[in-house]
Amino acid sequence: MTSKVAPPISVAIQWAVHADHPPFSEVDNSRIRRWAKACFMDRAEITIRLVGEEEGRQLNRDFRGKDYATNVLTFPMDMPDLGADSGLPVYLADIVICPAVVEREAAEQQKDPIDHLAHLVVHGCLHAQGYVHESDSQAELMENREIEILKRFKISNPYISSSKK
Structure with a gap:
């Protein structure tokens, strides 16, 4: 019987804003990496950058034409598939999150x-x-995948209203 080897997934974390107060002072980089790595079944190399509202607003304005800081922005890079032997990541992206x-x-x-x-x-x-979540069917597919991944971390369905823990 052969065991399944996890694909190499690299997750770099950049803190452009200090989260030295609750609630995010409790979150370390290894925890963020575990959440991210749970999402990929193929080789991936991503950077997650946590930013202040000014940088978040600037990026949202520059890349989406929306003049406000948003919760998350994803900048995927299209990579040619050169095959598994190339050693290159299948997914390469920068993800920007605004903790505020x-x-x-x-x-x-x-x-x-x-x-x-x-x-x-x-x-x-x-x-x-x-x-993506441009149509109802796309949103349902994405939401179901999110729910499935979050369940591994004992995090309840984010699409169901609940009271604060």
């Missing part, structure tokens, strides 16, 4: 802020793999 927006949304939606952060890491990683 995540914290505000969690409070508004009565969600645990760390669970909400995990959800947005997963959401960004799925976008890096081509998942």
Whole structure:
């Protein structure tokens, strides 16, 4: 019997903003990496950058034409598939998350802020793999995948309203 070897997945974390206060002071890079790695079944190399509202707003304005800081932005790079022997990642992306927006949304939606952060890491990683939510059927596919991944971390369905933990 052969054992399945996990594909190489590299997750770099950049903190452009200090999260030295609760709730995100409890989240270390290894935890973010575990959330991200759970999303990929093929080789991947991603960077997750946690930014302040000013940088988040600038990126959202420059790349989406929307003048506000958003919770998560994903910048996937199209890579030619040169085959498994090439050693190149199948997925290569930068994911930008704004903790201030995540914290505000969690409070508004009565969600645990760390669970909400995990959800947005997963959401960004799925976008890096081509998942979108432009139509109802696409959204359902993406949401079901998010729910499945988050369940591994004992995080409840983010699409069901719940009270703060």
